[in-house]
Amino acid sequence: MKILFLDTVHEILENRLTQAGFSCIDGTKFTIEETKSQLSEIDGIVIRARFTLNEELLKFAVQLKFIARSGAGMENIDEEYCKNRNILLFNAPEGNRNAVGEHALGMLLSLMNKIHTANRDVKNGLWEREKNRGLELDGKTVGIIGFGNNGSAFAKKLQGFNVEILVYDKFKSDFSTDQIKESTLEEIFQKADVLSFHIPQNKETIYFGNDTFFESFKKPIFLLNLSRGKIIDSKALLNALNAGKILGAGLDVLEYEKSSFENMFDGSLPEEFIQLVQSEKVLLTPHVGGWTNESYFK
DSSP states (O other): OEEEEOSOOOHHHHHHHHHTTOEEEEOTTOOHHHHHHHGGGOSEEEESSSSOBOHHHHTTOTTOOEEEESSSOOTTBOHHHHHHTTOEEEOOTTTTHHHHHHHHHHHHHHHHTTHHHHHHHHHTTOOOTTTTOOOOOTTOEEEEEOOSHHHHHHHHHHTTSSOEEEEEOTTOOSOOOSSEEEOOHHHHHHHOSEEEEOOOOSTTTTTOBOHHHHHTOSSOEEEEEOSOGGGBOHHHHHHHHHHTSEEEEEESOOTTOOSSGGGTTSSOOOHHHHHHHHOTTEEEOOSOTTOOHHHHHO
16 A cells, blocks of 8 residues: 655654555655646555645545544545545544643743743843733633543643633533533633633634624633634734733634645735734744644654
8 A cells, every 4th residue: 555645744653654564655745736646546645734635636546545634633634525435534633632731721821920021021131020910820710612632631731720610612511520610602701711712623613713702701811722723813813902802812823824834924924913923912832732742743
């Protein structure tokens, strides 16, 4: 069997496949046209996010048996088309959950304690104590939307703090514990001091975080997004930041990400992105929440 690697993944996968007798082809630098020319003899594809594997491309893979997505999200793969052709799909939703949970907690503590601005000020020779006075997480209410691998991992990390954890998941129920409460959006709107997104991107969730959503919160909140960039409408986020509805935002993902994240800064940048970069209330990381050494191996 021939397996085409369209993205760079941990070497352990190719090593073990080779040991098992598979032939692995390095297509990490292939163009779309070069990929099409190779697909007729390919039995398996390994990918992260470099290409969209839709019918237009996959129709050339006449003997394709499986696609392996290194990561959790499957939005760059036409799942319906693969189902109709009996192409097996594999992903790794558990692999990065601990990393995402830790990263979310790190972003939240940094935002609330203004560590990101305090660090910058001290390095610039400024001893701004009052300006960088923080807030404690203790006693706050944290709302989590999505209780899959990553949402549940973040909830687990929070259990070491004296916080109320409210979780809304449209597709899950009966998951409450002594420290985690199955909740509704309405209750989260009423009580949350912190809101964290951990949901996949699909037609229903794109721009879930819009003007109406942010205006529904009764208290100013800290916002985290470590799911997918298009879950949040950046204009709505800026409106909420300027109105004081959001005290700070930790974003590991952005709606402006391209299919290949490394090309994020090619071409002109949207005005909203520039404003987010310039805001002291916003903490940004380059989609690395689940990208630790340990999760890369997993």
